[in-house]
Amino acid sequence: MVNPFDFTFSDLISGYVTHYDPENRSIDLRTSDGRNYNAVLTGNSYAKQTQNLGEGWQDRTADLESLLTPGRMIFVYGTFFPEETTSFEVNFIVFANEADNDYRYLEPSWWTQQIDQIGSSYLKWQFQSPEQPIDYKNYRTLISLTGGKQEQDYLQETDTISRLVYGMASAYMLTGKDEFLEAAEKGTDYLRDKMRFVDTDTDMIYWYHGIKVSSSGQEQKLLVSEFGDDYNSIPAYEQIYALAGPVQTYRLNGDPQILNDADKTLDLFDAYFRDHEKGGYYSHIHAVTLSPHEESLGRNKAKKNWNSVGDHAPAYLINLWLATKDMRYAAMLEDTFDTICSHFPDYDESPFVQEKFFDDWTKDQQWGWQQNRSVVGHNLKIAWNLMRFQAVRPKQIYLDLANKIANLMPAVGYDKQRFGWYDVVERILKPGQRFHRYAWHDRKAWWQQEQGILAYLILNGHLPDNSDYRKYADESAAFYNAFFLDHNDGGVYFNVLANGIPYLLGTERFKGSHSMSAYHSTELCFLSTVYIDLLIKKRPLDLHFKPLANGFKDRILHVAPDMLPKGSVTITKCSIDGSNYNDYDAAGLFVSLPDSKERLKVKVTLTPID
Amino acid sequence: MQISKSQLHDWLVIHIEGQVDSKTSSKLNDYLAQELDNATNVALDLRQVPFMSSAGLRTLLLLYRRVETSGAALALVGLAAEIADTMKVTGFYDFFIVLPDLDSLQTSNKST
Numbered sequence: 001m002v003n004p005f006d007f008t009f010s011d012l013i014s015g016y017v018t019h020y021d022p023e024n025r026s027i028d029l030r031t032s033d034g035r036n037y038n039a040v041l042t043g044n045s046y047a048k049q050t051q052n053l054g055e056g057w058q059d060r061t062a063d064l065e066s067l068l069t070p071g072r073m074i075f076v077y078g079t080f081f082p083e084e085t086t087s088f089e090v091n092f093i094v095f096a097n098e099a100d101n102d103y104r105y106l107e108p109s110w111w112t113q114q115i116d117q118i119g120s121s122y123l124k125w126q127f128q129s130p131e132q133p134i135d136y137k138n139y140r141t142l143i144s145l146t147g148g149k150q151e152q153d154y155l156q157e158t159d160t161i162s163r164l165v166y167g168m169a170s171a172y173m174l175t176g177k178d179e180f181l182e183a184a185e186k187g188t189d190y191l192r193d194k195m196r197f198v199d200t201d202t203d204m205i206y207w208y209h210g211i212k213v214s215s216s217g218q219e220q221k222l223l224v225s226e227f228g229d230d231y232n233s234i235p236a237y238e239q240i241y242a243l244a245g246p247v248q249t250y251r252l253n254g255d256p257q258i259l260n261d262a263d264k265t266l267d268l269f270d271a272y273f274r275d276h277e278k279g280g281y282y283s284h285i286h287a288v289t290l291s292p293h294e295e296s297l298g299r300n301k302a303k304k305n306w307n308s309v310g311d312h313a314p315a316y317l318i319n320l321w322l323a324t325k326d327m328r329y330a331a332m333l334e335d336t337f338d339t340i341c342s343h344f345p346d347y348d349e350s351p352f353v354q355e356k357f358f359d360d361w362t363k364d365q366q367w368g369w370q371q372n373r374s375v376v377g378h379n380l381k382i383a384w385n386l387m388r389f390q391a392v393r394p395k396q397i398y399l400d401l402a403n404k405i406a407n408l409m410p411a412v413g414y415d416k417q418r419f420g421w422y423d424v425v426e427r428i429l430k431p432g433q434r435f436h437r438y439a440w441h442d443r444k445a446w447w448q449q450e451q452g453i454l455a456y457l458i459l460n461g462h463l464p465d466n467s468d469y470r471k472y473a474d475e476s477a478a479f480y481n482a483f484f485l486d487h488n489d490g491g492v493y494f495n496v497l498a499n500g501i502p503y504l505l506g507t508e509r510f511k512g513s514h515s516m517s518a519y520h521s522t523e524l525c526f527l528s529t530v531y532i533d534l535l536i537k538k539r540p541l542d543l544h545f546k547p548l549a550n551g552f553k554d555r556i557l558h559v560a561p562d563m564l565p566k567g568s569v570t571i572t573k574c575s576i577d578g579s580n581y582n583d584y585d586a587a588g589l590f591v592s593l594p595d596s597k598e599r600l601k602v603k604v605t606l607t608p609i610d
Numbered sequence: 611m612q613i614s615k616s617q618l619h620d621w622l623v624i625h626i627e628g629q630v631d632s633k634t635s636s637k638l639n640d641y642l643a644q645e646l647d648n649a650t651n652v653a654l655d656l657r658q659v660p661f662m663s664s665a666g667l668r669t670l671l672l673l674y675r676r677v678e679t680s681g682a683a684l685a686l687v688g689l690a691a692e693i694a695d696t697m698k699v700t701g702f703y704d705f706f707i708v709l710p711d712l713d714s715l716q717t718s719n720k721s722t
Contacts, residue, residue, distance in 0.1 A: 200699065219705070223668060224675075290665075
């Protein structure tokens with residue numbers, strides 16, 4: 001039996017203004033799920049507008065009367081006083097928009113500015129750019145909250161470099177700034193030179209876990225994962241994410257070496273990770289025999305999971321298909337999405353998908369930290385990636401599962417009191433429970449917010465009539481932009497508490513770690529820009545490319561930024577090296593590049609079709 | 611493939627005869643896992659190994675990581691030129707102490 005709440009505590013209430021009484025300084029508001037609160041301003045209450053990275057503080061304390069209008073979204077942080085009647089006194093308010101304007105996250109260039117800022121921060125932290133040249137010898141997986149690096153005894157993980165490269169390539173596509181392309185290409189070269197293992201027996205490629213550099217300067221190549229979940233094995237997701245950065249770079253430059261590396265890594269997936277009999281991809285293989293069936297793999301022996309099946313698509317495979325339209329990649333995408341639809345739904349038992357499996361697709365609910373738990377963001381990630389792919393290969397099962405997940409998650413993985421998405425939760429309620437229990441804490445991770453924002457933005461883009469999807473996109477994006485951007489040191493926070501306050505302890509204090517490089521924050525910027533500009537706000541979008549002279553096959557540059565609904569977007573303008581260029585297929589979304597011995601700077605304007 | 615061991619100076623010498631490929635590398639890996647104590651300097655006598663596949667190279671990498679972590683040294687003795695070339699292609703030749711014969715063990719710098 002818990003005592004009644006007869007103590008003061010501070011918290012966040014997020015919702016929509018229903019009434020403001022300026023005389024009594026009293027705000028009535030309603031939460032996302034329709035519960036009403038009253039909040040009272042004090043003499044010390046202050047208010048600010050949501051600010052983007054690179055923007056200064058925008059005080060709105062003097063504008064409350066004009067801003068606290070019915071229907072306006074607000075974040076109110078304050079203290080509950082449980083007296084005769086419980087009161088809630090406001091410490092501060094964050095707004096998500098001005099007057100009658102759109103939410104700030106929908107403003108033109110909001111996400112482009114954000115990716116520009118994040119990219120510049122990582123260039124500064126990792127390479128001291130622009131003062132110093134970009135040199136990946138100076139790259140460190142671990143960087144502190146303020147971007148500080150260890151100078152001795154450091155680690156360079158393949159995946160975190162690749163994730164940074166993805167961010168740099170995406171930043172170039174949106175901004176056209178050469179420093180981002182340089183960072184993407186140098187990172188891709190570094191991965192190829194230092195992290196690639198060419199199997200001389202089979203001509204396949206796999207990627208080292210990373211390099212450890214000791215204080216004496218000696219480099220040690222790490223073949224197997226050093227990360228606890230995957231220790232002493234070659235995990236599928238590390239091989240998958242090794243391709244994320246190079247493949248996004250390929251979309252810009254068409255470098256055939258990248259395509260070759262990707263194809264040979266796909267050969268590895270096909271030969272060793274794939275279960276040709278029962279379908280799907282194993283999560284781990286043994287470092288010497290490359291078999292998923294070795295006893296020494298322990299709890300990872302002959303297992304399949306979300307990452308090994310589902311991560312191919314968003315990490316590199318959709319991007320590879322967008323750049324090439326090669327049927328091999330479309331077939332693999334279809335296979336992975338069919339596999340997800342066949343095995344992951346488990347709605348008789350839980351509103352969350354099942355994420356871990358034995359060889360024969362029976363459920364593994366004993367593994368390590370996962371047990372019978374679900375990662376909220378994995379569910380959401382399934383939804384938005386199914387929705388992307390169904391635009392290319394329409395199937396009712398894809399649409400049904402994407403919609404099902406999107407309709408279920410707000411009730412079980414979403415914070416209806418404060419907005420934002422939780423982390424890992426128990427899949428099943430125990431008797432008497434109404435809330436799925438949090439596995440460790442109720443903190444909100446930056447990458448889970450990305451999944452929530454993209455799920456509802458992308459579903460809203462493809463299914464514009466669903467107002468609920470737009471509502472959750474609005475609330476998720478507003479929460480993220482209000483609380484995750486680090487205006488002091490740059491980049492985004494790893495975790496915030498449920499109430500939006502940054503959580504800055506342990507590895508969650510870092511801006512670079514085994515989990516965090518510039519990937520999720522920049523993927524969010526990239527895909528948000530694409531969906532908001534082209535499908536939601538319906539405004540033109542400029543994209544930048546710089547193909548190598550010996551780049552794309554048949555000199556065809558595919559410029560579709562994502563798997564958008566057929567016929568929704570057209571090319572309306574193209575320039576090469578600053579001059580207008582007309583040899584493009586407007587509806588087919590490709591440019592026929594001129595024969596050239598030099599690499600070309602290509603800018604394409606995409607315009608939505610009403 | 612035959613595997614045996616001996617002690618020479620401060621080194622545990624693992625003598626290997628025959629090719630190290632996808633069929634035999636597991637046996638070598640298991641043998642090494644059993645026989646190696648922590649902080650032992652290890653020399654792999656590869657004079658009688660004419661061929662080493664990628665599986666063998668991966669075994670060397672795992673062994674290297676294990677020995678290095680314990681603070682000891684790992685030497686490859688009598689490496690065939692073709693194997694050395696493959697190791698150079700895969701980018702980890704420079705990590706190993708490569709010696710022409712067992713006599714060189716006595717003068718090798720074990721603290722690298």
